[in-house]
Amino acid sequence: MVTPDTFFGGAPEVNASAPGRVNLLGEHTDYNDGFMLPVATPQGTLVAMSRSGDDHFHFYSPNLDQTVTFARDGNAPQGYGSYIEGCIRLVQAEGIEVPPLRIYVDTNLPVGSGLSSSAALEVATLRAMRALLGFELDDVRLAQIARRAEIEYAHVNCGIMDQMASSLADESNMLFIDARTLEHRLVPLPADTELIVIDSGVARTLAASKYNERRAECEEASRKLGVDALRDVADPDSVESLPSPLRERARHVVQENLRVLEAAQGVSAERFGELMNASHVSLRDDYEVSIPELDALCDALRAAPGVLGARLTGAGFGGACVALCRKGQGQEAAATALAAYNNVNGRQGRILVPVPTEQKG
Secondary structure, three states, X not given: OOOHHHHHOOOOOEEXXXXXXXXXXXXXXXXXXXXXXXXXXXXXXXXXXXXXXXXXXEEEEOOOXXXXXXXXXXXXXXXXXXXXXXXXXHHHHOOOOOOOEEEEEEEOOOOOOOOOHHHHHHHHHHHHHHHHHOOOOOXXXXXXXXXXXXXXXXXOOOOOHHHHHHXXXXXXXXXXXXXXXXXXXXXXXXXXXXXXXXXXXXXOOHHHOOHHHHHHHHHHHHHHHOOOOHHHOOOHHHHHHOOOOHHHHHHHHHHHHHHHHHHHOOOOHHHHHHHHHHHHHHHHHOOOOOOHHHHHHHHHHHOOOOEEEEEEEOOOOOOEEEEEEEOOOHHHHHHHHHHHHHOOOOOOOEEEEOOOHHHOO
């Protein structure tokens, strides 16, 4: 494994970081021009950066122990390097001169757990470039560029939520996002609560999931309902006229938007938990992106002491579940839920939040 000192031949010129995100409400609403309530994770991605000193880009990931090198006018191979290259090329498209760079990427975000390690990589890369090169692009613009990098260079047709959350959210507040207008504001978590996030141990890869299929179904539902996007449905009952599965897909999105809008106005901890539970049922039954392991993990979380509600987080088909818990009970509740979950069929989940003591520091 290469150290930063070895990779740069000393200290890098700049360092920047960005967090992952956990979405509390508003799943699969972003690409429907809807509403979301994510929060930043304690874990994140660090990008160290310097000018390369030659005519090539050089990237290194100690997590993968993998080096990527390509010429100034060349292309990175598909993999983590393509996300970084996308950020570089799109900054260049803004009219900003970007020299060849040396970039060292280190992360403690678990890849494939639904905490958006890709958005953290993109935003941290863009923050480092902004610090190194001194260009003036605000945090919303960085999120927009990061999203384009993922779509155009990593070929994942994502919405804007992950990049907005990584660029603008913090760990203490939810970030309300309107995907259409990019209006955003910080909203406090319900009083006297904390979050639990547990990885199910079932990896998911967004590009290989049924994400694009769900997008196409929502677009078709919108056409049949005569609206630009499902966020424009004025009468929730109108979706019941659609054929299956478009009916179920649209029902989830319309009801999920209503759950976010209610929660963003400020509700009790108990009501927020109810909204999370309803969201999971909708993702399981109407959107059909849950799997038995995620359902079992949510059941284990809801049965743990102090837990008010739980749901899958991220695109589904694996990854993590998030729960809202009474403050001070998170560690015990997470350990209880994890033990119950792992005892069923030998599953191997892991606690991501609260960050286990041995991972702090």
